[in-house]
Amino acid sequence: MSSASPPGHWLFGHARLFRRDPLGYATILARTCGDRVPLRFLTRRALLISHPQGIGEVLVGKSRSFRKHFALRLARPALGDGLLISEGSTWTQHRQIVQPAFRKEAIASYAPIMVEHATRLVDHWQDGQTLDVHLQMIDVTARIVTQCLFGTELGAGADEAHAAMAILTESFKSRLDALVHLPLILPTPANRRFRRAMAGIDGVLGRIISQRRQGPPRPDVLSALLQAARPDGTPALDDRAIRDEVATLFLAGHETTANALSWTHWLLARHPDCQARLERELDETLAGRPPSLADLPQLPYCRQVIEESMRLMPPAWIIGREALVPVEIAGALVQRGTTVLMSPWVVHRDRRWFAEPERFLPERWGDGLAERLPDFAYFPFGGGARSCIGAGFARMEMALLLACMASRFRMTLAPGARIEALPTITLRPRWGMPMVLQARSSPVPTIPPPQLRPNAPARLAT
Template sequence: MGRDAPGPGPHQIPGLLRLAVTDPLRSLYQTVSRYGDVVEAPIAPGRSFHLFTRPEHVEHILVARQSRYGKAFTYRPLQEWIGLGLITSDGELWERQRRLIQPLFSYRRVAALEPLMVTAVRRMLDDWDRTPESGRVVDAAVEMSGLTLDIVGATLFGADLSGDRDRIFHAVETLQDAVTKVIRNPFTWVSTTMARYTSPGFRSWDRAIATIDEVVSRVIAERRARPADDGAPRDLLDALLAARYDDGSAIDDKQLRDEIITFFMAGHETSANCLAWTFYLLSTSPHARERLEDEVDTVLAGRTPEPEDLDKLVWTKAVLSESMRLYPPVWTVERDAVEEDEVGGVRVRPGSTVVVPPYLVHRHPGVWENPEAFDPERFLPPRSTGRPKYAFIPFGGGRRGCIGNVFALMEVTLALAMITQRYRLDLLPGFDPEPKVTVTLRPKHEMAMLLHRRSR
C-alpha cells in the first residue's frame, strides 16, 4: 500500500484546529502551501483527515473508487436540520431515494418549469422598477435569496412563499451558522448530540428548524387538500406524491418532509449565492459585463428567454461558471473511507476522512492560470480544451453529484440574462464583500449595490 502523506505533527494540531475554526479558507491555503497537494492530519486517536486538491484525486474518490467511501461524519449535524434527504442519506436509503427522484429532474421536466422561473424574475424586476431613483440601493444577497425562494416555491411546490421571505432567510442563516459551529466542535467526533448542546446558540437552532418545518408542513398540507384535477404532476411535490418505489409503495410522510426540505434549502441557498457573487464579480469587470450585455441583447433581442435560448448564451454561462469556480456553491466535500485505499500514491486507512474542497481544486495553480482572477474566457475554447474534467466540480461528481444541476443552471442562466436585459448592479464604493464560510459561501456582510436601469 502507498506511503503516508506529509502533514502537521500532533503538537501542531491544536493550532491548526483553531485556525480551521476561525478562518477555514486561510487554514486550507496555509496547509497546502506548506505540505503540498496531499496532506494528512491526525486529528484524534484512530482518525485522520486527508486533504486532496488535484483533479485526479477528485476523480478517484468521487467517481472511480466511490464505493470505498461513504458520507463523512461531518454531515451528521446537517442531518438534524434537513433529515435524511439525498444530501445526507447513505447506503440503501440513498440508493432507493435516488432511483425514485432522479427522473423528476430530467431536462424535459425542468424545461417545463421555465415559464414559472421567468415569471418570478419578472416580478422581482417589476418591483425594482417601482423603486424611486433616490433609493436604488439593494443588498444583492438578500434580493437573490428572495428571488430563488420565489422560484423554488413556484416551480417545486406550486406555492407562493413571498410572505415567508424574511423569516426563511433568517432561519436559513441561523441554521447555517449553527451547523457550522457544531461541525467545528471537537465533540462532533464523539457525539453530534453532545456537540449540538455544547455549541453556542443551539436554542436558536431549534426555533429556526421549527420555522422551516412549519412552512414545509403547510405547503404539503395545502397540496394534499387540492390535488391536480387531471392527476398530472404540476411540480416536484405532485411528482413526489405520485412516485412509486419498485415495490409499488409511496414515499412516507417523514421521508417526504426530508426530501422537500433538502430541495427547498439546496435549490434556494446555493443559487442565490451564485447570483450574488456573479453580480459582485461583474461589477469589478466592466469588459466582462459589457460583453454579457451585448450577448444578451443580440441573442434575445429584448424578448423573454426560452429554454432553447440557453445554449446560445455562451458568454452568460461562461460568466456563471467562472463565478462558481471562484465561489463554489458547496466549498468542501468530505467522505469517510470504509475500505483501505490508495490515492495519489498515499495510503488512506478505513475510518479516515478525506476532504476534497472545490474551493481549492478550482484554484489549483497547476490547472488554472492566474487562478484568483475573474476570467470567464477560461471556460471558452480554446482555453477550456484539454482541461481535466474534474478540475471544475461545482456540483460534485460521480453517482452522488447534485441531482438538481440542470434545474440550477437553467434558473441562474435565465435570471442573469433577464436581469442584465434591464439593469446593471454596481458595488457601492468602500464595500469589499468577503465570503462567510458556513455550509455554503455566503457574503459575510451586506452586498450593497446600486441599481442602474439600462437604456437600449
C-alpha cells in the same frame, strides 16, 4: 502525488488553523505541502486531496469505500435523512423517485417559471436604489425552487423561511467550529434558536405538503414523493421521509444558487469590461425582452460568466467523504475512518489547470477549455453517483436570472460595503452584498473600460 503533513498543535492538531481561515489555510496547505496533505482535527484523521486524479478516485472509482463526512452529517437535524446525507438503499430509492423532476424535459418546463419570478423581482427594482442583492437572490431562488418542484407559491412563507435559513447557517457554523458537540436537545440559547428556526421551515414546508395531500396530484416532485409506492401498494415514504426530501430540495435547491448569483454580481461589478461585454451580448440577442430557454445557446458569454464565477467562488467550496474501509487513493493507503476533503476552491485556483487562476476571465471558457481540462479539475457540482441532482436546473436558472437582471440593471458595490466570504457548508457573503442599482437606459459603451483595481481582501482579489 506528493504528501507531507504541516506542523499542528499537539492537542488540536490542525483544527484551529483550519477553523480560523478555512479557505486560506486549505489553499496554502495544497500549495506548500502537495496534493495529498494528512491532517488531524483533535482525534479525527483527515486528508486534503487536491489532485483531480485522486478526487476522481474518491468520488467515482472507489466511491463505494466512502460515505458522507461528519461535517455534512452535522446538518442532519435540519436535512434529516434527505438525499444530501442519506446512504445505501434509502438514498438509491429516494434518488430514483426524485430523478424524473431533473430530466432535461422537466427542467426545460421550469424555464418560464424562472423567468417570471426574475422579471417580477426586477420590476420592483428602482434606479439608484441600494439593496442587499444577496437577500434578493435568496428570495427569488427560494420562490423558484418551491414553484418548480412543489408546484406552489412560497408566498408569505418566504420571510419565515429566509429568517430561519440565516439561523440554520449560523447554527451549522458554530456546530462545525465547536470541538465538543452538545446535543441539540439541551436548552442552550443557540439550540433554542435552532429549534425555532427549524420549526419555522417545517411550518412553511408542512403547509405545502398538507395542501398537496388534500388536492389532486400534479406532475412534480412533491406528488412523486407522496405517491411513491412499494410493490404491495403501500406508501414507499413515511411522513418523516417526505419532509426530509422536501426540506433538502428546498434548502439545497436555493441557497447554493443564490450564493453563486450573488458572487457573480460582485465579480461583474469589479470587472466593468466583463459587465459591458455581457450587456452587449444581452442587448444584441434579447433587445430588451425577457430571455427564454431558446435564447441560451445565443448567450455563450452569459454562461461563461457563470462558469467562471463558480470557478472562483464555488458555492460548495469543500466536499468531504469518510473512508469506510482502508482504501488506496492515488497510490497511498487511506485508513478507515479518515475524512477526505476535496476543495473546489483550492483546485479551481491551481495554475496547472487554469492560467492566471486568480483572475476573473469568463472568456477562458470560450475555446473548449471544459473539454480539455482533466476530470475533476473543475467540479462545482461534485461528481460521481452523489453529484448534484440539480446541476442542470441550477445552470439554466443562473443563466436566465443573470440575463434578466443584467439586461435591465447594472450593479455597483455600495460605498463602504464589506464583502467577505463565509465558508460554512456553502460559501456565502458573510455581511450580505449591498449594491447600488443603475437602470440600464443608456447605451452600453463599445470600448471596454480598463480593469478595476482589486479593492477587496487579498484572498478575494480576482
